[in-house]
Amino acid sequence: MHEFLFAATIYLLAAVIAVPLAARLGLGSVLGYLTAGIVIGPVFGLVGAETQDLQHFAEFGVVMMLFLIGLELTPRTLWDMRHKLIGLGGLQVGLSTAAMMALSMALGLEWRPALAVGMIFALSSTAIVLQTLSEKGLMQTGGGRSAFSVLLTQDIAVIPMLALLPLLALMPTASLKDDGSISRASDHGEAVHSTMSLVEGLPGWGVTLVTLAAVAVIILAGIFLTRPLFAFIHHARLREMYTALALLIVLGIALLMTLVGLSPALGTFLAGVVLANSEFRHELESDIEPFKGLLLGLFFITVGAGIDFDVFLREPLDLIGLTLTVLLIKGVILYLLAVLFGLKGRGKWLFTLSLAQAGEFGFVLLSFSRQQNVLPAGLADRLSLVVALSMLATPLLFILYDLLSRKMGESDPHEPDMIDEQGPVIIAGIGRFGQIVNRLVQSSGFKTVVLDHDMETIRLMRQFGFKGFFGDPTRPELLHAAGLKDARVLVVALDDPSAAARLVAFARRERPDLHIIARARDRTDVFKLYQAGANDIVRETFDSSLRAGRYVLENIGLTNFEAAEAEKVFYHHDREAIRELAQVWDPNVPSAQNPAYVKRARELEKDLETALLAQLEKRQSEDD
Template sequence: MEGFLYQATIYLAAAVIAVPIAARLGLGSVLGYLAAGILIGPVLGLVGHETHDLQHFAEFGVVMMLFLIGLELEPRALWDMRHRLIGLGGLQVGVTTLAVMAGFMALGYVWQIALAAGMTLALSSTAIVLQTLSEKGLIRTAGGRSAFSVLLTQDIAVIPMLAVLPLLALPSLGLVANPDGSLTRSSLEEDAHHTLSLVEGLPGWGVTLVTLGAVAAVILTGVYLTAPVFRFIHSARLREMYTALALVIVVGIAFLMNLVGLSPALGTFLAGVVLANSEFRHELESDIEPFKGLLLGLFFITVGAGIDFGVLLQAPGTILGMAATLILIKGVILFVIGRAFGLRRRRLMLFTLSLAQAGEFGFVLLSFSSQQQVIPPVLAERLLLVIALSMLITPLLFLLYEWLSKKMGDPATEAQEADEIDEDGPVIIAGIGRFGQIVNRLAQSSGVRTVVLDNDMRTIEVMRRFGFKGYFGDPTRPDILRAAGLEKARVLVAAMDSPAAVTQLVHYARKSRPDLHIIARAHDRRHVYELYQAGADDIVRETFDASLRAGRYVLENAGFSDYEAARLEQAFYHHDREAIRELAELWDPEVPADQNADYVTRAKELEKDLEAALHAVLSDDDEAA
């Protein structure tokens, strides 16, 4: 027990010290975790052999991360990504595997070893790349989405790779020489033991059926069983039960995937996609997020602590050269493929530099290759170091991307591309801030379908967390409006924060659709006149109704009855509405209002009419009484 507490204290203290320093220096949390691992492992020797075992446990953070990513992706969105998955991802895995294989064959290795090394090093680090893209706000850029597509393809590719590796086994690797010159099986093979498996010993068709059955079970459970179980848990009224259920879902699916020989990360990602439309999605996200962050941090620490500097110092030039060559080869391949798929400038740089390393699944394939006697132990040790070093270099590649972006004259973070709009409705709401969200809630709660557009990604993400669907994009762009269904919509609500953007949108919409009913948010009286001339049907000053209600409260507390105050409020509202229309006809944007004689004269007349109208209301009430 004391040993466990000591190790836990070391790992947590290292993270608490190193990560904030790295974050303050602008290096990102991943490099901080890696540096913490190097410090407590190879440098100070505070942790030892348990690091390797702990790494297998910490890899569960990657599983949880992919589950959360799946929750953010609807099945339709995943289907829309199929071209990137097959094209970008498939080409990257295939071409990189062949290129690395050719390199190892040139060094004199047989093709089986070369192919196994190529498959192992073709994979990139899902954990480091996605974590860094999220921290730097790059995950939704064109380069970030392309990188995610490749990472997802790589996770899927692990399945056939695990199936192929046993076929590459070299029996001679399992033999060792005895002192008398005889050959016997290595202890590695003797110590091999059977693990729990549902497919071991089955023919090929049986393995396929069981695997498909496991995937179907995950999908059916997510569709039909999750909701009743959540409602059952809800009846207990215990917050910790939600967390327990979320962990059961993730751990159970990962265990099932292991039983049938699939990647646990892929299985939980599939479950996340299935549950993306679930009413319990946000509950699952909030329950899993803390575990994901802690385990991912632990994983990065173990990668740093697991670097064997003894093996590195035996052949530093060879190992560092292999790591640099790997990054160069993958970088060139990614650059060519990304360019072929239309990525340019900083998008292409982000795509290239973010995926140029080896990844955590490489550790899994390398361990499996050693067990299956595909890769000799000496090479396996060196490849482990190559993978770890390339992952350690990845945060520096992101810093290189930021530097290159500045040199190109581009900002370090790329402007996010608009979402693909996959639905339409009778009402388009442009702008979902404090004004537009109330309009949207009222419409949707009344059963009216809306299409919400906003050019603030944070606002859209907050809206999605509360279960409302919205699309990121500039509502003033004609292509975005057409995609949102402007040609078929009955109502357009222009509710953006920028008065100029609202006016621009009303102008364009009225030109495109003379029959469209346009409701516009006005910043002030001058803006009302602009919108009136632009063609808005209903114009709502953002503070007018609230101010009118406050005025009513003033009257109620100044001696008027509630009924009188309400009547005066209504009279003021109708008079002001008509007055605004009249003054809009006289308003000239080229002449200041106080210098427009006709405007000033009519404004004075209307103000006297207002006083007369309010007195008439009170007189009518007195006569009625």
């Protein structure tokens, strides 16, 4: 027991020291976790053999992360991504595998182990890349969404790779030397351990049917069993039961996928997509998020702690050279694909630099390759170190991206985000005014889609857990992507009055039935917005001025009720007056020189005075 407590204390202590330091230095949490692992592992030797076992456990952080990502993607959004999944992702996996295979054969490997090496290094780190993209608020950018598409394709590609690896072993009793040549002289006599499996011993068609049945079970259970399960748990009135159910869903699906030979991460991602439209989505997210964060952090620490510095110190230049070669080859392929698929500027460099490393699934393929006698133990150990070193370099590549972004400056503006969500309320502009509206609507349980043209504002929102999309809200394609066709309310809170009027006019033409609420600075803006088609208009200082006026009335003799009634009468009168004045207002003529406007304004002012006096007289008669 004390050994477990000692190891747990060491891991947690390393994390709480290294990660905040890395975050304060602007290096990101991933580099902090990796550094913590290196310090407690290879440097001081505070942890040892348990690291590999912990890594298998911590890989559930990746599984949970993909489940949460799936919750953010509706089936419709996933279908819209099909071209990037198949085209961009498929080309990346295929070209990277071929390039790394060619390099391996040039270094003396036979084609079978060379193909295995190619598949291993074709994959990138889903855990590190998605974690860093989320921290930096880059997930919704063009480069971020393209990187996510490739990572998702890679996770799917792991399945056929695992199926292909056993076919690359020349014979069950043959072994490979470290240089990749074949040794047939001895039988290693390794015991074959049976594992739990639903497809073991089945013919090919049987495996296919069982696999499809497992996928169907996940989809049908997500559609028909989620509501009864949550209703059953609700009767217990225990908060921890919701957490237990969320963990049960993730772990149960991961187990089912393992039993049919599929990737647990792929299965939980599929379940997340099925539940993306569920009313329990936010409950699941809040329950799983803490476990995902801790397990991912533990995974990164084990990667750092698992680096074998003895092997590294024996041939440091060779291993660093191989790592740089992998980064360079993959980087060139990614850059060419970014150009081919139309990524520009920052998005192109983000896509290239974020995916150049090898990934955590590389460790899985390496281990499986050794078990299947595809790669020799010595070669697998060196390749494992190259995978770890390339993952360790990923935070540095993101730092390079930040430097390139700052160097590009305003000459290369950010590409608009790819909008993958729709909701009943669209908020255009998320400054001081829009963010209060957004928080109130979301806290009341309604979904909003936020658009803003200020990238720093969007990043700041994401740091506080509020999702927003970067782009010009006046662009028709962004509004349609945000769900203008089906939205119930549009809130226009832009700083530029002319842009706000254009947006209101466009939205009114597209949706005559849409309720449009707009922000205005003064009466002139109000008139323009009413003429453009807004339903409700809020002047920036109007409500605060009304409240101040009510306080004045309360302190010069009126009761609180009388002051509130006067405020209410003034508010309703002013609202109707503004609507009527908007009918006679002419933007080409100053208001003071517009006879119709002046006449109607005077009439309405007298009406206000009459209404206020009537209200006070009514109150006095009631008191008498």
